Amino acid sequence: MYAVIKTGGKQYRVQPGDLLVVEKLDGEPGADVAFGDVLMVGDGDSVTLGAPLVDGASVSATLIETRKGEKVKIFKKIRRQGYRRTRGHRQLESVLRVTAVAGAGKTDKWDGEVDLTPKAVLDARARNLKLAEPAPVEAKPAKAAAKKAAAPKAEADEAPAAEAKTAAPKKAAAPKAEAGEKKAAPKKAAAKKESDAE
Numbered sequence: 001m002y003a004v005i006k007t008g009g010k011q012y013r014v015q016p017g018d019l020l021v022v023e024k025l026d027g028e029p030g031a032d033v034a035f036g037d038v039l040m041v042g043d044g045d046s047v048t049l050g051a052p053l054v055d056g057a058s059v060s061a062t063l064i065e066t067r068k069g070e071k072v073k074i075f076k077k078i079r080r081q082g083y084r085r086t087r088g089h090r091q092l093e094s095v096l097r098v099t100a101v102a103g104a105g106k107t108d109k110w111d112g113e114v115d116l117t118p119k120a121v122l123d124a125r126a127r128n129l130k131l132a133e134p135a136p137v138e139a140k141p142a143k144a145a146a147k148k149a150a151a152p153k154a155e156a157d158e159a160p161a162a163e164a165k166t167a168a169p170k171k172a173a174a175p176k177a178e179a180g181e182k183k184a185a186p187k188k189a190a191a192k193k194e195s196d197a198e
Contacts, residue, residue, distance in 0.1 A: 001043045002014065002041075003041050004041075005035045006037040008022050014098045015101060019095065019097055020097075021094070023091075023092075024066055024093060024094050025063065027063045028063070029063055029064060031063045032062060032063075033061045034061075035058065036053075037053060041103035043108075046104070057102060057103025058102050059102075060100040062096065063095075064116055064117075066095075071088050075087075
């Protein structure tokens, strides 16, 4: 079973399980998206056309990611006038996995699981690269809360700890200063000219 839907000023022929790239849609990755603008529904030889839409037909999909598309270069030139302008543009687009098509009294669903892996990660895997994962946000506040809880218990121990912290950097700073001093390279003797040699 397939359907023709309209979104973003364009028309797409879809069936369950298709990966679809459309103009940017609102929503977070994993959100369900429903398209009500179904222009046609087909199942084998039977085709239902809308006038302009098919009544009761809908297409369900899951949003995988929202990303920027390929770069388009815009170059303008007027000959013999010295006029040249170059601009670039990357359109925002959403990637969807079609999960179900319903219409004309029938429903067709996709049995597979929706993988929310973005294209950037898939491209990096294909080139045997590893993307840097962002640090977990929850870990930082937990450490700060632990430090605040430990602070009242160790009020008496803070003075010796503070002295040790200030003493350690002074010892470490001395080797850096010695390493920073460099001896000047000896100057080479000037080459003799031919007139001096004669």
